[in-house]
Amino acid sequence: MQGLRAVAVLLVLVYHLDSSYLTGGYVGVDVFFVISGFLITSLLLREVRSSGRVSISRFYIRRVRRILPAATLVLTATAAAALLLLPSTRLEQTALELASSAAYIENFVLAGQTVDYLAAEEAPSPVQHFWSLAVEEQFYLVWPLLFVGWAALRSRIRARRAAAVLGGAVAAVVAASLVCSVLLTSSDPTAAYFLPWTRMWELAAGGLLALALSRWSVPGPLRDPLGWAGLAAVAVAAVAYDGHTAFPGYAAALPVLGAAAVIAAGEGRSRYSAGRLLSTRPARLVGDLSYALYLWHWPVVVITLGVLNVPELSPAQAAAVAALSLALAWATKIVLEDPVRVRGLLATGRSAAAFALSGVLVVAGAAWGIQLHVQQVRSTEFDPQVHLGPQALDVADEPDALTAPPYPSVLTAEDDLPDLYGDGCQSSETDTEPSPCVYGAEDADTTVALVGDSHAAHWSPALQEVAEERGWELHTFTKSSCAFTATLLVRPGEEEPYTQCREWTGNVLERLRDLGPDIVFTSSRAQAAPYGIDDEEKAREAVAEGMSELWRKLDAMGVTVVALRDTPTARSRIVECIDLHAPDTDACVRERDRALGGGDPQVIAAEESGVDARVVDLSDRFCLDDVCPAVIGNVLVYRDSHHITATYSRLLSEDLAERVEAAL
Structure with missing residues (x-):
């Protein structure tokens, strides 16, 4: 026995x-x-x-x-x-x-x-x-x-x-x-x-x-x-x-x-x-x-x-x-x-x-x-004098140095989400009908929309701040793993075509036609995968071609398209890495070339769509010369390996407003 x-x-x-x-x-x-x-x-x-x-x-x-x-x-x-x-x-x-x-x-x-x-x-x-x-x-x-x-x-x-x-x-x-x-x-x-x-x-x-x-x-x-x-x-x-x-x-x-x-x-x-x-x-x-x-x-x-x-x-x-x-x-x-x-x-x-x-x-x-001990770690509060976020890139010699307990805390970073999640406006992978949220000023003269996947959603805190400041009315249309492209996609780790994304995208276009926004902001994960294409370069081109098709339809409606370049990615288990190594977070940085990946299909689409689409790139607010740190100005940049925290997004609002104004 x-x-x-x-x-x-x-x-x-x-x-x-x-x-x-x-x-x-x-x-x-x-x-x-x-x-x-x-x-x-x-x-x-x-x-x-x-x-x-x-x-x-x-x-x-x-x-x-x-x-x-x-x-x-x-x-x-x-x-x-x-x-x-x-x-x-x-x-x-x-x-x-x-x-x-x-x-x-x-x-x-x-x-x-x-x-x-x-x-x-x-x-x-x-x-x-x-x-x-x-x-x-x-x-x-x-x-x-x-x-x-x-x-x-x-x-x-x-x-x-x-x-x-x-x-x-x-x-x-x-x-x-x-x-x-x-x-x-x-x-x-x-x-x-x-x-x-x-x-x-x-x-x-x-x-x-x-x-x-x-x-x-x-x-x-x-x-x-x-x-x-x-x-x-x-x-x-x-x-x-x-x-x-x-x-x-x-x-x-x-x-x-x-x-x-x-x-x-x-x-x-x-x-x-x-x-x-x-x-x-x-x-x-x-x-x-x-x-x-x-x-x-x-x-x-x-x-x-x-x-x-x-x-x-x-x-x-x-x-x-x-x-x-x-x-x-x-x-x-x-x-x-x-x-x-x-x-x-x-x-x-x-x-x-x-x-x-x-x-x-x-x-x-x-x-x-x-x-x-957990409750003690969780109790970190935001202090604008300490938690500078991207502002530290302009005023600090070492903006990535952790000089105080980071915000959000390592225990709350995962839940530091844009408001649209709690408001029930992030469409799930099975949804085919959009469920938009509306933020910003009432009776606004300018109407804008945000469209794309969860990487578009993590820009919404920054756009909400801009909308409040500029008197815009912001409508959000976001869906998990669904880049704004006419190309048929597959979900990460899946093999079957993501038909719900294509149907949802078509319904969003109809909503946008009725809404008539002045500007459509769009963003998506650069690694969005088209159905049936394994080669990375051809995959990016296929996704970009589908983006161009949709952008031309928006241009025909008289809508200005502003593409927000995808954010850099972090290493896996990034929050745990910070917790293990703090206050020295050098082990948690990622090389700039790897963090930015092989390129963003939106950049390709902007060059080939034939419309006057603008690309706004804030990569320099995430990366130093050769690395992209996980903490900037005592603020956690990432809540996981490829989504930024709502706090860091919100602190980017001033930068975003300046770049958008320059692009327009």
């Missing part, structure tokens, strides 16, 4: 170190579920048959002794390491998940937040893996009660009939949970991954196997092939499955049945059996460390990624993380797990309950301490 535990934990470890090696390594968790269900059910069976009853108190004392000491240690250590090493942007979610992990409800928290575990969300919590322990403990809240009922039934009817009733009940749990898993995986795969009623059948399958092996055994000649077949099934799932596999659902049956086959085969008959391989000393050693290794490896992976501010580990980094995880697991076993087991600590209900409560309080206290 320890050897199979070793297989399970190594699958998960390799998957989390680099999923490209084992794209389905997450099935190791399913192997753990089968093992746990088998062992717990075997224990309950023996207790009923030896004493005629099940002691619920003894059952949970054993669970506390086995699970809580190491779990509490890892959660507490992770809380301290997160506070010291992780960027503040990660701490609020970490605090929540620390508390939910200590209470063994982490799976419900993740399901409620629609976290895609297989996709390994961009900023995962270092205790996210506690979801599987939560599923097990929720299962064990009800599983012993089944055996309490069976023990009572055995005293009233014949043992064989009572055993048949128990077997039928366990089989019914397996069937009902499996059906639930299949149905929910097809309708809500994220919830299906985490919820106990979709996973219960995997633990119950181990229990059903324990019931079967308590009455029958696998014939000798079948043991060796059965063991190898089971191990092969687990291996196939680990290699063939990936993040796109509909999981758990039907797909979970392969690793579950494989694990059950290995357990049923036992050690086998020959020296070359799978069971003998899994009984070797190295396999048993890793199996002995499997629980502690599972607990430690994920926090080490996540915190290392956070400290290095990288999306994935290099081979050398992965090897170092694996070594550290093994070392921590070994120390935990020697210093904590073995003494608790060998010396009989936490052997009474009172001591076990006291330890369980203390553990929850300690971790909750650590989470509360993290939350206090």
Whole structure:
């Protein structure tokens, strides 16, 4: 059994170190579920048959002794390491998940937040893996009660009939949970991954196997092939499955049945059996460390990624993380797990309950301490004497130097959005009808419109300021990932044509025809991708051709077109980079050539459209001679890798007004 535990934990470890090696390594968790269900059910069976009853108190004392000491240690250590090493942007979610992990409800928290575990969300919590322990403990809240009922039934009817009733009940749990898993995986795969009623059948399958092996055994000649077949099934799932596999659902049956086959085969008959391989000393050693290794490896992976501010580990980094995880697991076993087991600590209900409560309080206290730090960081207020933004480019020797806590704070930058988002005016990717907002002066003599994707939207704070100052009436028409072009586009990461964008653009043109604005401001992400064209240069030309087509239609309406050149891009996880390196943010700058990319299709369109379109370029308000910093005048320029903060946009209003006036 320890050897199979070793297989399970190594699958998960390799998957989390680099999923490209084992794209389905997450099935190791399913192997753990089968093992746990088998062992717990075997224990309950023996207790009923030896004493005629099940002691619920003894059952949970054993669970506390086995699970809580190491779990509490890892959660507490992770809380301290997160506070010291992780960027503040990660701490609020970490605090929540620390508390939910200590209470063994982490799976419900993740399901409620629609976290895609297989996709390994961009900023995962270092205790996210506690979801599987939560599923097990929720299962064990009800599983012993089944055996309490069976023990009572055995005293009233014949043992064989009572055993048949128990077997039928366990089989019914397996069937009902499996059906639930299949149905929910097809309708809500994220919830299906985490919820106990979709996973219960995997633990119950181990229990059903324990019931079967308590009455029958696998014939000798079948043991060796059965063991190898089971191990092969687990291996196939680990290699063939990936993040796109509909999981758990039907797909979970392969690793579950494989694990059950290995357990049923036992050690086998020959020296070359799978069971003998899994009984070797190295396999048993890793199996002995499997629980502690599972607990430690994920926090080490996540915190290392956070400290290095990288999306994935290099081979050398992965090897170092694996070594550290093994070392921590070994120390935990020697210093904590073995003494608790060998010396009989936490052997009474009172001591076990006291330890369980203390553990929850300690971790909750650590989470509360993290939350206090988060609130302190969040409380940064805007000071016009300190937070100069682009003005610092004119008055400061080092405008990119961080001399005060930046605004917006690293914890609020992501939410520093233009007003039009909160006002419900940013059309979603599925919308085909525009939902414009109107800002600026009432009864204005000049009407202007802003049209484009989210990169147009992030200019709206600056344009709102200009509209208020100049007495303009500003209408906004923006849609996610939808550049203002007649060219058929594809959304980032998608392959299907973005037909909703084309339809929305046509409807916007009709609105503009009715509105009759004096000026249309437009902007879009320079990397907008046309459908069916992979070559970057040809793609830009195709997008520009579609822009020219629309601009000519606007020109025919008597509308002046002003294209706002796309803003430079930042490095990925830019806010975390600033938080990690502040006050020295040199590591977070991006080279000017890379930040500005290969060119903006709007510039091409202005040259080739045949209309008097004006291009306004404020790149010099984002970049110095050769780099584009992430902080200027103590203001965060970016809220992510390619959107600027509403604050920086607003502070650009004076520059924008001057450039537009000059262009017109």
